[in-house]
Amino acid sequence: MAYDIEEQEQLESLKAWWAKYGNFILAVATIVLLAAAAWNGWQWYQRNQAANALAQFEALEKAAEAGDLTRVKDAAGTILEQYSGTGYAPRAALLAAHAYEKAGDARSARAQLQWVADRSGDEALAAVARLRLAGLLLDEKSYDEALGVLAPQPPASFAALYADRRGDVLAGQGKRDEARKAYEEALAKLDASTDLRSSIQLKLDALGGA
Structure with missing residues (x-):
């Protein structure tokens, strides 16, 4: 019977402790879980951005090789506007600048080079x-x-x-x-x-x- 009383006291003590700290623990656990989910989401976003930027960069390379300035402008513009945080952005601008230089469009080439000079990390x-x-x-x-x-x-x-x-x-x-x-x-x-x-x-x- 003494054992039952001791067990009951421990249970009551645990209930009191949980009443005092339970909400805090749940809040911390929730924050940790949300942070983990956010990190995983960010990692996925970064991978997705890089994959999409790569696809656009490959399109840009083909357009530049073909001398198709319309496609060069479209592909480079997409990369600089939507994927400026990726490593493909400054490389895309340099490639586009080269294509514009070859075509004699110095103004457009300057704009691309200025973008890299100002914004490349x-x-x-x-x-x-x-x-x-x-x-x-x-x-x-x-x-x-x-x-x-x-x-x-x-x-x-x-x-x-x-x-x-x-x-x-x-x-x-x-x-x-x-x-x-x-x-x-x-x-x-x-x-x-x-x-x-x-x-x-x-x-x-x-x-x-x-």
Whole structure:
């Protein structure tokens, strides 16, 4: 009988404890379950976004290869609007820019490159976009704008290329001394075995002596 009383006391104690903490425990458990469900849902969403972006990117590649600018515009636009958070977005913009350049549509190419320069989370892709954008602006003799595009500090692996492109822009402006310094900076940052050194040296020699 003593055992039954002890058991009853434990039961009453458990009931009291649950009455005090039960709602809190249920709330925490619910939050944990919802968080797990949200995480799984987010993972599914990310995979779905990546799969859809890949399909659009493949369509873009085919359109670019065929020189079909209408399809290039549609596919690239879809990726940038609906899948801008995926890694395919900056690559799609670079590919579209190349297609536009080949077709002589510099304005559209600039817009795509600017998108990558402004929004890509990949420093290397953003640096590539800035180099190409500066080249287009150089072709249009928009020298100051080109220098502005090259103003941000590039990743170390692009420093020589930036200096070289800056030299091209400055040479276009007729600023020979500044162009010479930029080319010399580019050479200083390049490995001795890099093929690009010869072309930069030719440009430097073409500027003549100080």
